[in-house]
Amino acid sequence: MTIIPPPAIVLLTGANGYIGSWVTKVLLEAGYSVTGTVRSAEKGEAWVKLYAKDEATKSKEVKFVVVEDITLDGAFDEAVKGVHAIVHTASPVVLNHTDDPSVIIDPAIKGTVGILESALKFGFNVKRIISLSSAAAVLSLQPTPRTFSELDWNDQSVEQVKKEGKDAPGIAKYRASKTLAEKASWKFMEKHKKELEGRFDLVAFAPPFVFGPQLPTLHLSKPEEMTFSSYLLYKALVLGDFHVGSPITPAGLWVDVRDLADATLLAIGGRDGAGGERIIVSAGEFIWQDFLDALHSTSPSPFPPSRxxxxxxxxxxxxxxxxxxxxxxxxxxxxxxxxxxxxGIEESVRDTVRDYEGRGW
Known part of the structure; x- marks a missing residue:
């Protein structure tokens, strides 16, 4: 039985990112202490200040540790000491990659397996590790519609990248990197099964496009600074730019960032039974028209009538x-x-466009 109650210490990689910032917020509000990994002290100090401005989190314990390169051997050795759970969200997201596939695949694998290695060697208090994988590691392109589950793996992209190498599409390289990184993590857990008895287990989350508002205190000077998924949504709602060409063409699947953060909280201290599981975290399929309709039906309107x-x-x-x-x-x-x-889409769009308005976008 693995339920880790507050005030346990949670180590969060990629803490100052879009997803990491929301995970931090829900953990702090639930009474956990959070240690976040960032690439520089400057980024760490800015991240800590986000929660000092929030009434719900300003009195909570939040600190950072600098990990400049997550692919280095032993990168997390010091960070894992004394923590009770780990949430690993740090991983490269590059969809237009034109170089050799190893440039994106190797760091994804090394970062994911590296934190497991550090936890095995030095994380003697760690009981659970939650690794943020992706629906890209689950899906594959099929000639007819298909429903995928946690039993599926995207071996298709892996084989395509092996065959085409540098010439493979960037999206295939990204999908292969997520697939191979997650597979490597489960292989590690199986290899060290005996050593890990009574130690920690692994949970892998597989979300699709992650939409929703930015953390209100997160400083962004322009929409282009958002994540790939968030900027896709902005372009559709504000610019009328649809990545699939039409607002009524199937555009993929999505989840609100706050639901992903809530799932993380529940996997740590809310519900037992998640250990050893892959879990698809998705709100369902969509076309961009669903989001446009929600935008124009939001009441009160998030923007002035002229806008x-x-x-x-x-x-x-x-x-x-x-x-x-x-x-x-x-x-x-x-x-x-x-x-x-x-x-649902309506709530997510309402809160997202109000965030746009608050930022003057």
Whole structure:
């Protein structure tokens, strides 16, 4: 039985990122202490200040440790000492990669396995490690629509990258990196099974596109500084730029960043049974029209009437339920194991566009 109650110490890699910042917030609000890894002291100090400004977290214990390069041997050796749980979100996200695949694949594997190695050697208080994988490690392109589950692996992209090497599409290299990194983590756990008895277990989360508001205190000077997924949403809602060409074309699957953060909290101290599991964390499939309709039905309106009139409306009358989606996910484990009830598009869009308005975007 692995339930780690507060005020346990949680080590969070990639703590100052979009997902990491929300995970920090929910952990602190639940009473946990958080130690975040960042690449520089400057970034660490700025990250700590985010929570000093928040009434709900300003009295909580939050500190940082500098890990300049997560791919180095022993990069996390000091960071894991004394912590009770680890959440690993730090991993390169490069979708337009034109170099040799190893440039993106090797760091993904080394970072993911490296923190497991450090925990095995020096993390004597660690009981659970949650590793942020991706739905990219689950899906594969099929000739007909298909529902994927945690039993599926994206060996398709791995084989494509092996065959095409440097010439493989950037998205294939990214998907291969996530697949190989997660597989390496499970291989590590199996290899050290006897040593890990009574020590720690592993949980892997596989989210698709992650949307939702930025942490209010997170400083961003322009939309282009957001993550790839967040900027995709901004371009669709504000610029009318749809990465699939049309607002009524199947655009993928999504989850609100706050639901991903809540799932992390529940996997640490809320529900037993997550250990050793892959869990797809998704709210479902969508077309961009679903988000545009939610934008224009938000009440009260997040923008002045003149601004709302300028925003794209798409092609009203078609919803995601009206089209055939090539990829679906079975998310029954998310609710069964963790009890997560995901937010809908309306709530996510409402809070996201209000964040845009607050930032003057």
């Amino acid at each position: 709302m009139a300028e925003l794209p409306k798409g092609e009203p009358g078609t919803t995601g339920k009206d089209v055939v989606h090539p990829i679906l996910y079975d998310t029954s484990k998310l609710e069964k194991v963790l009890g997560v009830k995901v937010r």
